Amino acid sequence: xxxxxxxxxxxxxxxxxxxxxxxxxxxxxxxxxxxxxxxxxxxxxxxxxxxxxxxxxxxxxxxxxxxxxxxxxxxxxxxxxxxxxxxxxxxxxxxxxxxxxxxxxxxxxxxxxxxxxxxxxxxxxxxxxxxxxxxxxxxxxxxxxxxxxxxxxxxxxxxxxxxxxxxxxxxxxxxxxxxxxxxxxxxxxxxxxxxxxxxxxxxxxxxxxxxxxxxxxxxxxxxxxxxxxxxxxxxxxxxxxxxxxxxxxxxxxxxxxxxxxxxxxxxxxxxxxxxxxxxxxxxxxxxxxxxxxxxxxxxxxxxxxxxxxxxxxxxxxxxxxxxxxxxxx
Amino acid sequence: xxxxxxxxxxxxxxxxxxxxxxxxxxxxxxxxxxxxxxxxxxxxxxxxxxxxxxxxxxxxxxxxxxxxxxxxxxxxxxxxxxxxxxxxxxxxxxxxxxxxxxxxxxxxxxxxxxxxxxxxxxxxxxxxxxxxxxxxxxxxxxxxxxxxxxxxxxxxxxxxxxxxxxxxxxxxxxxxxxxxxxxxxxxxxxxxxxxxxxxxxxxxxxxxxxxxxxxxxx
Numbered sequence: 405x406x407x408x409x410x411x412x413x414x415x416x417x418x419x420x421x422x423x424x425x426x427x428x429x430x431x432x433x434x435x436x437x438x439x440x441x442x443x444x445x446x447x448x449x450x451x452x453x454x455x456x457x458x459x460x461x462x463x464x465x466x467x468x469x470x471x472x473x474x475x476x477x478x479x480x481x482x483x484x485x486x487x488x489x490x491x492x493x494x495x496x497x498x499x500x501x502x503x504x505x506x507x508x509x510x511x512x513x514x515x516x517x518x519x520x521x522x523x524x525x526x527x528x529x530x531x532x533x534x535x536x537x538x539x540x541x542x543x544x545x546x547x548x549x550x551x552x553x554x555x556x557x558x559x560x561x562x563x564x565x566x567x568x569x570x571x572x573x574x575x576x577x578x579x580x581x582x583x584x585x586x587x588x589x590x591x592x593x594x595x596x597x598x599x600x601x602x603x604x605x606x607x608x609x610x611x612x613x614x615x616x617x618x619x620x621x622x623x624x625x626x627x628x629x630x631x632x633x634x635x636x637x638x639x640x641x642x643x644x645x646x647x648x649x650x651x652x653x654x655x656x657x658x659x660x661x662x663x664x665x666x667x668x669x670x671x672x673x674x675x676x677x678x679x680x681x682x683x684x685x686x687x688x689x690x691x692x693x694x695x696x697x698x699x700x701x702x703x704x705x706x707x708x709x710x711x712x713x714x715x716x717x718x719x720x721x722x723x724x725x726x727x728x729x730x731x732x733x
Numbered sequence: 734x735x736x737x738x739x740x741x742x743x744x745x746x747x748x749x750x751x752x753x754x755x756x757x758x759x760x761x762x763x764x765x766x767x768x769x770x771x772x773x774x775x776x777x778x779x780x781x782x783x784x785x786x787x788x789x790x791x792x793x794x795x796x797x798x799x800x801x802x803x804x805x806x807x808x809x810x811x812x813x814x815x816x817x818x819x820x821x822x823x824x825x826x827x828x829x830x831x832x833x834x835x836x837x838x839x840x841x842x843x844x845x846x847x848x849x850x851x852x853x854x855x856x857x858x859x860x861x862x863x864x865x866x867x868x869x870x871x872x873x874x875x876x877x878x879x880x881x882x883x884x885x886x887x888x889x890x891x892x893x894x895x896x897x898x899x900x901x902x903x904x905x906x907x908x909x910x911x912x913x914x915x916x917x918x919x920x921x922x923x924x925x926x927x928x929x930x931x932x933x934x935x936x937x938x939x940x941x942x943x944x945x946x947x948x949x950x951x
Contacts, residue, residue: 413777458810481777483768484811492807512910513812516853520806520815548913598769605764620768622911623918 405597405604412600416459416479423466427728430470437493438479438486440466445475445498451566451575452476452498455507455559456491457514458483460598461619463729464556464698472725472732473563474507482598482701483620485513491521495530503531503572505579507558509551510538511620531572535562535579539588539709541647542616542625550618553661553698554586554709557721560730564723582717587644589616590707591636594665596621596700605703615639617663617707619700633670637677640708645685650710652686657693657721659709664699666706671695674706691721697729736834741794742787744940745801749779751936752929762925766861766912771813771925778809782818794834798825812910813926816854816863817933823849836878836887843871843891858898860908861919863926865901869894870934888938895934899927 409415416438424433424440431440439456446452456465456478465477476494478486495504504525508518518534525532538546539554562579570578592614595604598621605621608614613636614624631639650656660675662668671694682689690713698707711717725732752759752775759772782804791797799822806818827845831838847867856862858869873894877887902924907913912924 412773480810481774482770484770484774484813485815487810488807488815512854513815516812516815519853543914550914600773601760601764601769603764605769618911618914620911622766622768622914625914625916625918 405602407599409599415599416481419459419462420466420479423728430726430728431466434493434497437490439476439490439494439497440469440479441476441494441497442469442471442474444471446500447475447498448500449502450569451502451572452500452504453507453559453562453566453575454478454494454498454504455555456480456486456494457509457511458485458620460596460701461698463696465559467729468556468559468563468727470725470727472567472723473559473727473730475566480513485511485517488517488520491517492524495521495525495528495532499525499528499530499532501531503533505562505566505572505575506532506534507555507562507579508534508536509555510536510549511551514551533572533576535576535583537583537586539583539586540616540618541587541589541643552588552590552619553659553707554588554711556697556730557586557657557659557709557711558582560725561717561720563725564720567723567725578716578720582711585648585712585717586709587647587650588659588707588709589640589643590619590624590661590663590705591615591640592617592624592663592703592705593630594704596664596703598701613705617700617703617705619698621700621703633673634677637674637681637708641678641681644708644710648710648712650687650712655688655690655713655718656682657691657711657713657717658682658689659693659697659707659711661698661707661709662696663703663705663707664696665702665704668695671706674708678708690718736794738792738794738797740944741797743944744937745783745786745797747940748933748936749776749783751932752776752779755929755932759925759929762923762928765922766907766915766919766924768911770811771929774809774811775813775817775929778805778814778818781808793829795825795829798822799829801825812854813929816850819853820846820850834884836882836884839884840875840878843874847871854909856909859905861902861905861912861924861927862909863924863930865905865924866895866898866927866930866934869898870930885938885941888934888941892931892935892938895931899923899931902927
């Protein structure tokens with residue numbers, strides 16, 4: 405499989421080094437780690453918001469480090485939770501008496517990592533709370549739902565709240581509220597291939613798609629035939645809308661997230677139908693984000709995220725931020 | 734009954750080698766139900782832990798195991814290295830308290846290892862995880878020791894039980910880890926975590942057999 409890399413085992417370090425060089429006014433790489441922190445870190449007088457996970461989801465997570473969003477992002481190897489020593493390095497570097505909020509995606513490895521890091525934080529006398537994102541409605545059992553693309557909206561609101569100088573409990577509460585109002589579902593049109601791997605993560609026939617995928621190249625919950633974009637959007641919304649439920653009169657932020665190998669053209673086609681269906685149901689789009697936020701390497705496909713908004717969440721989405729992948733003026 | 738630094742390092746380095754040899758096999762098992770990285774991440778973390786631990790001026794086998802586990806748990810990526818690291822650390826620290834490799838002490842260390850994996854990972858038998866190989870292995874080991882078998886013989890029983898448990902994961906619907914998201918579609922595929930557990934236990938047994946470690950009254 406052709407990849408523009410030097411060596412599979414160097415992919416993550418080379419990428420992080422490139423990101424840090426490209427965006428040196430916003431972020432920097434903590435030496436000896438795979439941790440990206442704000443260029444002006446450690447920032448005193450505020451809660452530090454730390455997230456992270458496996459690599460292969462770019463721009464997540466390092467792309468969302470900067471004023472108004474994350475203070476630090478941990479990067480594991482491709483699709484695997486970051487090492488504990490990096491979590492501790494980030495804690496030591498960014499943590500202070502104001503405390504740390506971990507934004508954790510609901511995957512076994514990530515949960516385990518941040519649980520262990522929280523235990524260590526207590527020993528280090530750094531107040532820490534964790535908010536777990538589990539926005540993937542493809543999984544029926546709520547406790548087992550994965551944290552997927554909607555996580556970046558949690559980064560945004562938690563980061564804004566922290567930037568306003570609010571307390572750890574207040575930052576946690578707003579992040580937690582967002583997780584309760586957040587729903588996502590994804591569809592793959594094609595698999596991804598890990599660097600160094602000779603074969604893709606799964607094989608689809610020309611006409612087949614995977615419904616209800618996660619963000620690690622794992623197959624979805626079921627396999628179906630490809631449909632027009634309109635039908636795909638309906639297929640996703642029939643799971644998302646009743647789940648919260650989102651109803652007429654609601655205001656939402658929507659995220660149409662590309663999985664890494666889908667043209668922006670198709671994402672806008674998807675959004676066009678999404679907007680049409682939502683407005684026909686009286687659901688008002690307050691903000692729309694279209695693009696690659698939480699990818700799965702070169703997987704083709706997309707996910708749709710809806711976040712139900714109240715006045716506080718609207719204000720926080722509108723709060724300025726400046727990161728490599730997300731700038732809000 | 735003693736085990737020297739040299740023997741412990743041989744056990745660990747053979748274990749690392751087995752995972753290295755099976756990297757692609759484990760990745761391929763993982764690609765079906767997970768994300769195709771189990772072998773590579775485990776290999777990388779085990780190799781790093783082995784390199785660092787052999788550099789430590791540490792003679793006590795239990796300390797070597799505890800350090801190996803600690804490094805594996807803190808420097809590896811993903812839940813595999815983290816859980817194996819915590820498990821081996823618990824094993825070493827239990828043996829350190831006991832002070833020797835008497836079979837009964839090894840039973841307690843094995844139980845400490847299993848307890849750690851189940852507590853931290855939250856998985857139980859039948860969830861299609863490494864616990865499906867580890868728990869039967871620990872039980873078989875304990876039973877063998879209680880009925881008077883030597884350490885090496887008990888490991889033989891443990892490996893057989895781990896293999897059986899590993900093969901049984903093919904029948905299970907995943908409940909923990911990434912195989913859980915596939916649900917019924919994962920049935921028929923063997924769990925990569927249970928497989929790496931089996932491979933590592935088998936390697937420990939083979940090294941014990943070759944070296945005669947733990948059998949000699951030295």
